[in-house]
Amino acid sequence: MKIGVIGGGAAGFFAAIHASGPGKEVSIFEKSPKLLSKVKVSGGGRCNVTHRPMEISKLVKNYPRGEKFLKKVFPKFKSEDTIHWFENRGVRLKVEADGRMFPVSDDSQSIIDALLKEAQQLRISIRKSCGVHAIFPLDGQFKLKTDAGDFLFDKLIIATGGHPKSSSYEFLNQLKHSILEPIPSLFTFNTPKESLRELMGVSVTDGVVKIEGTKLNYRGPVLVTHWGVSGPAVLKLSAFGAQWLKDTNYQATALINWNGEMGEGEYQTNLTNYALAHPNRKVSSHALFEIPARLWEHFTYRSGIDTNQLYGGLSKKQINKLVQNLFCYTLRVEGKTTFKEEFVTAGGINLNEVNPETLESNYHPNLYFAGEVLNIDGITGGFNFQAAWSTGFLAGKASST
Template identity: 85%
Template sequence: MKIGIIGGGAAGFFAAIHASAPGTEVTIFEKSPKLLSKVKVSGGGRCNVTHRPMEISKLVKNYPRGEKFLKRVFPKFKSEDTIRWFESRGVALKIEADGRMFPVSDSSQSIIDVLLKEAKKLNITIRKSCGVESITPADSQYKLDTDDGTFLVDKLIIATGGHPKLDSYSFLKNLKHSILDPIPSLFTFNTPKESLRELMGLSVVDGIVKIEGTKMTYRGPVLVTHWGVSGPAVLKLSAFGAQWLKDKNYVATALINWNGAYGEEEFNAHIKNYLLAHPNRKVESHSLFEIPARLWEHFCARSGVENAQLYGTLSKKQINKLVQNLFCYTLKVEGKTTFKEEFVTAGGIALNEVNPETLESNYHPNLYFAGEVLNIDGITGGFNFQAAWSTGFLAGTASLN
């Protein structure tokens, strides 16, 4: 039996490995000259393999698209299984404070090496620079027209990842499947007209970012960049707000609380208590609420606080403005920045056209899907890779039946 896998990324390799068995010939078709390129660059080159194990009901909440679908996928291969699979092959993993899991080596090459080693051990054929131009159902097989000729396979797993443009899915045109328009997920907010950008490199560990006029909010680290704001809180918010922000042409107002441990009243009370206790201290020189010094100076300037002004001389108006900057800092968002190497997209194959128990097409027998080619995307933190391992495993094992 010949099984073809289109895509040499995380989901494709995992599907190929689990589709390998006595009597099967497995071939990976990868259009680029490189394999596992997204694994290579992810997590700053460390590869965020998965997230700390959690109940499936909680795990699926980290997927803006695909939550219900994954409730039926994850019981068959979850975070614990991912950890067990890699560690049983000599790749020790570690859990960081925020729940992300990386190889102890802190190198994505550890993950790449074990996948390539496993593929070699199982005699999986890998065809690089071999893009698939079209797929045609042919009797009980699938005909693949590629850059390297025509191939016939008995079963086919499509794991091509997400694409930024709809025409990138044109190789699927001979199939009956609906393809939802791809839209970016996990991106930073551009704020070209905001002076905050001058403080690039500054960050806070516990911010709360909201999109004005919606219920969308996320809490976590916030980073100031030369183009605007980023960090986990912004990236996660962008994922849940992907469609809304696209519809608004990425023009919106972001509201930031720079220390999520405090509410508006707590900020106010703390500043008033501090000025009573330390009336002769300079406001600019004594940052509160664990705010970085330069960011605090920025807040002071926006609040009308003079350079050498003492806490004891703060007016009610100045205090109110300071609280406003701390609790509800307003940023005009005009555009986004995505990282091309690590881009994540919403959209792709409609989930109601795929069996979540097997990842098999509802329209074409022996055709399966895995990874981000499906309309599934997770927030940052190892969730996208976990979906890739889980769907790859399920598609691969199901193809053997």
């Protein structure tokens, strides 16, 4: 049996590995000269392999698109299975405080080497710099037109990843599958007209970022950058708000509470009590609520508080203004920036046209999909790779029967 896999990324390799076995001839086609390139750059070169194991009902909540679909996929291959698979091949993993999991080596090459070694042992054929231009269903088989000529396969797995443009999916035109327009997910907010950018490098560990006029909000670390705001809270918010933000051409108002533990009333009460207890302390040099000193100075300036003003001299208007900056800081968002090199897209193959039990096409027997080519995307934290391992595993196993 000849099985073709289009895409030499995480999902493609995992699918090819699990499709392999006695009597199977598996081939991977990768259009670029590099294999597993996204694995290489992920997590700052460390590779965020997966996330700490959790109940599937909680795990699927980390996917803005694909939640219901993955409820049927994950029981067959979940985070625990990913951990066991890599550790059984000599790659020990560790859990960080936020639940992200990395190889103990802190080097993505450990993951790449494990996958390449497994593929080599299984004698999987790998063709690099070999793009696929068209796929033709042909009497129960699939004909591929590629840079290296035509190939015929009994079964085919498509794992080409996400693409920023619909035109990148044209090689699927003969398959009748509908493609949902690709849109960016996981990006930072640009705020070119905001003075906050002058504080680049400042961060808080527990902020809440909301988009005004919507129910979209996320809690977590917030980082000020030279182009705007980033950090897990912003990235996760961008994923869940991907469609809304695209529809508004990435023009929005973000509202930030710089300490997620505090409500508006608590800020007000604690500020008032602190002023009564320490009337002779300078406001600008005595930061409260675990706010970094530079950020606190910025808030006091925006609140009309003089550098030498004492807590005891704060007016009710100044306290109210300071509370507003702490609890509901307003930022005008004008554009986005891709987060590092971790490009993630929403969109792709419509999930209604794929069987979640096998990843098989509803239109073509023996055609399977895996990874980000599907309309599945997760927030930052190892969730996108977990979806790649799980769908790759399932597509591979299903194609090998």
